[in-house]
Amino acid sequence: MPAPTAITRATLLKDLRLEWRSKDAINSMLFFSLLVVVVFSFSFDPSAEESRQIAGGLIWVAFLFAAVVALNQTWARELRNQVLDAYRVSPAPANSLFLAKALGNFIFVSVLEALMTPLFIAFYRLRAIGPAWQLLIVAMLGTWALVVNGTFFAAMSLRTRSREIMLPLLLFPISVPAILAMVQATTAILTGETGARFWIVLLVTYDLVFTTSCLLLFETVLNAE
Amino acid sequence: MKKAFPILGILTAILLSYALYMALVVAPTEQTMGDVQRIFYYHVPSAWTAFILFTINFVASILYLAMRKPAADIVALVSAEVGVVFCTIVLVTGPIWARPVWGIWWTWDMRLTSTLVLWLIYVSYLMLRRFSASGQTPLLAAALAVLGALCVPFVYFSIWFLRTQHPQPVMGGGGSIDPRMLHVLLINWLAFSCFAFLVCWSRYRLGKLQREVEQAQALESLTQAPRSMR
Amino acid sequence: MPANGPADTAPVITVSSLVKQFGRFAALRGVSAEFSGGKLYAVLGDNGAGKTTLLRTLAGLNQPTSGQVTILGASKFHDICRQVGYMAHPSLLYDEMSGMENLAYFARLYGIADGSRCAEVIRSVGLDPDLARPVGQYSQGMRQRMSLARALLNDPKILLLDEPFSNVDIHSATDMVRLLARTRDQGKTIFVVTHQAQLLAGAADEFIWMQAGQIVGRTHDLKPPEGTN
Numbered sequence: 001m002p003a004p005t006a007i008t009r010a011t012l013l014k015d016l017r018l019e020w021r022s023k024d025a026i027n028s029m030l031f032f033s034l035l036v037v038v039v040f041s042f043s044f045d046p047s048a049e050e051s052r053q054i055a056g057g058l059i060w061v062a063f064l065f066a067a068v069v070a071l072n073q074t075w076a077r078e079l080r081n082q083v084l085d086a087y088r089v090s091p092a093p094a095n096s097l098f099l100a101k102a103l104g105n106f107i108f109v110s111v112l113e114a115l116m117t118p119l120f121i122a123f124y125r126l127r128a129i130g131p132a133w134q135l136l137i138v139a140m141l142g143t144w145a146l147v148v149n150g151t152f153f154a155a156m157s158l159r160t161r162s163r164e165i166m167l168p169l170l171l172f173p174i175s176v177p178a179i180l181a182m183v184q185a186t187t188a189i190l191t192g193e194t195g196a197r198f199w200i201v202l203l204v205t206y207d208l209v210f211t212t213s214c215l216l217l218f219e220t221v222l223n224a225e
Numbered sequence: 226m227k228k229a230f231p232i233l234g235i236l237t238a239i240l241l242s243y244a245l246y247m248a249l250v251v252a253p254t255e256q257t258m259g260d261v262q263r264i265f266y267y268h269v270p271s272a273w274t275a276f277i278l279f280t281i282n283f284v285a286s287i288l289y290l291a292m293r294k295p296a297a298d299i300v301a302l303v304s305a306e307v308g309v310v311f312c313t314i315v316l317v318t319g320p321i322w323a324r325p326v327w328g329i330w331w332t333w334d335m336r337l338t339s340t341l342v343l344w345l346i347y348v349s350y351l352m353l354r355r356f357s358a359s360g361q362t363p364l365l366a367a368a369l370a371v372l373g374a375l376c377v378p379f380v381y382f383s384i385w386f387l388r389t390q391h392p393q394p395v396m397g398g399g400g401s402i403d404p405r406m407l408h409v410l411l412i413n414w415l416a417f418s419c420f421a422f423l424v425c426w427s428r429y430r431l432g433k434l435q436r437e438v439e440q441a442q443a444l445e446s447l448t449q450a451p452r453s454m455r
Numbered sequence: 456m457p458a459n460g461p462a463d464t465a466p467v468i469t470v471s472s473l474v475k476q477f478g479r480f481a482a483l484r485g486v487s488a489e490f491s492g493g494k495l496y497a498v499l500g501d502n503g504a505g506k507t508t509l510l511r512t513l514a515g516l517n518q519p520t521s522g523q524v525t526i527l528g529a530s531k532f533h534d535i536c537r538q539v540g541y542m543a544h545p546s547l548l549y550d551e552m553s554g555m556e557n558l559a560y561f562a563r564l565y566g567i568a569d570g571s572r573c574a575e576v577i578r579s580v581g582l583d584p585d586l587a588r589p590v591g592q593y594s595q596g597m598r599q600r601m602s603l604a605r606a607l608l609n610d611p612k613i614l615l616l617d618e619p620f621s622n623v624d625i626h627s628a629t630d631m632v633r634l635l636a637r638t639r640d641q642g643k644t645i646f647v648v649t650h651q652a653q654l655l656a657g658a659a660d661e662f663i664w665m666q667a668g669q670i671v672g673r674t675h676d677l678k679p680p681e682g683t684n
Binding site for chain 1: 516518532536543547564565605
């Protein structure tokens with residue numbers, strides 16, 4: 001049996017290489033979230049002091065929609081030429097594939113966040129009043145919450161009609177607590193009014209519960225036909 | 226079994242009419258809200274019934290994942306469908322009551338919001354069932370049902386914290402309930418549960434029949450020459 | 456146990472009353488057969504006869520609705536997946552990567568650490584391992600060869616090939632047939648699903664005729680069995 005971690009690493013590197021060559025996911029994600037930022041700025045005055053109150057929500061909504069673009073791409077890559085079948089006939093464990101895909105998406109969405117955040121700060125003149133380092137933790141935990149479920153549901157929607165529409169329909173309701181936690185924690189840190197501790201703990205628990213259950217269920221979903 | 230169905234149907238009808246009578250005539254009129262409060266006898270039992278059905282859906286889905294018995298899948302489907310109907314009743318009766326009492330149709334109050342999210346989760350479950358190809362629906366749906374049910378505590382916990390953090394005017398609730406009201410409430414709950422059970426039962430029989438028809442058609446395609454198709 | 460010599464006739468694959476339904480449509484309607492090792496089988500039939508479904512079921516990609524598949528004595532595909540090579544109608548390769556990069560990735564999935572194995576298998580199908588062009592820019596013939604190389608990568612005892620010659624020029628196709636015959640002579644069992652039966656006329660040991668989800672006959676030459684159309 002090949003080591004599961006070696007397969008995860010090989011698959012992750014393969015995905016990064018494919019993305020590096022095509023840049024499909026990252027380009028469409030970047031452009032998409034840029035559009036969201038610009039469109040939002042028309043609906044209210046972005047430089048007003050109140051915008052700090054809603055900036056947390058705004059950032060995450062932009063990232064959430066952009067992440068859906070990336071999540072749909074991950075499995076589309078495996079469906080072209082039905083390469084996924086080659087994985088399924090091999091002795092490699094299903095969960096290695098899942099972890100590689102989730103990590104890959106985590107990297108893509110993190111890159112997006114790193115590129116977009118300066119733009120947000122500039123457009124909305126943000127500065128954190130609370131402890132800014134906590135934002136990093138919130139971003140990492142929140143991004144993982146989105147991509148772990150997103151990767152799972154993207155694999156699930158592969159098996160449905162009109163799969164690109166199916167993904168957000170499945171992902172958004174279950175992500176409500178995570179989105180709420182991310183938004184609230186971000187707002188709490190930006191405004192410095194309350195602590196973000198509760199939300200961070202909630203995110204950690206959410207991540208643990210859903211990572212475990214996705215790993216337990218993924219093989220079933222991958223082999224459902 | 227087949228004879229029990231009409232008997233249970235008649236019993237449920239009697240129970241429902243009795244519960245209606247109790248709710249509209251016997252139960253005392255609430256002092257501040259007036260007769261509008263009586264919708265509470267539909268609102269709360271519907272909510273309880275929906276929660277029970279969603280719990281059944283969770284258990285049936287786990288059973289299906291473990292044993293792959295088609296019956297468990299039908300139970301999961303039926304409980305989710307009927308659960309969504311009752312959850313919809315909750316979401317509709319809530320604002321009807323809120324409008325005259327609070328003066329607003331909707332507020333992002335903890336219970337309203339979490340019920341709405343719950344409703345969204347199970348509607349997405351039904352959507353998945355509708356959009357996936359027939360052979361794989363049970364497995365995918367069961368996986369989603371498990372994740373959805375795991376999500377429920379997070380929904381309640383996060384919204385509870387959100388709403389306690391930003392205190393809102395105290396609305397409804399609070400204080401003890403008149404024992405006569407509680408009595409009527411419980412009778413209504415019993416009637417609603419019986420009704421839900423009856424609907425689930427007949428829906429289950431329909432689901433089973435559908436399954437049998439599909440099987441018969443498949444069997445037919447096994448014995449007759451099929452059309453040219455991949 | 457596995458057949459190593461061409462002379463060994465113990466069945467390596469046993470299929471018993473295999474039924475596969477997709478919803479209301481039955482793709483396989485009770486297929487029972489035994490296949491012995493070291494032979495090249497050509498699976499023939501019209502579109503919708505169930506050839507691809509049979510192959511996918513053998514490859515563990517479809518779960519049978521009822522019935523059983525036993526390969527090399529195992530009923531669970533996962534136990535013997537290292538002994539099976541599968542080539543589908545699509546290439547099962549990443550278009551954006553070169554042939555060597557593709558195979559290097561799949562080698563990792565099988566835990567093949569030996570780096571020279573990929574180059575060796577690419578050479579065996581008549582391609583150049585150093586070709587840097589991504590597979591997406593290959594001609595159809597080259598892509599099918601590379602796809603065959605992927606199926607051969609883990610040195611399988613059983614090869615399942617779905618339409619390996621489709622859209623391949625006649626020169627490449629005869630090359631591939633020669634390679635398959637050579638592989639069979641090494642004691643491997645090969646299934647080829649194809650519409651171009653005449654290509655295999657000289658090479659195949661047996662022709663399996665499928666119609667409407669059933670095996671309707673097995674012949675040693677290209678003459679369709681009695682009662683088929």
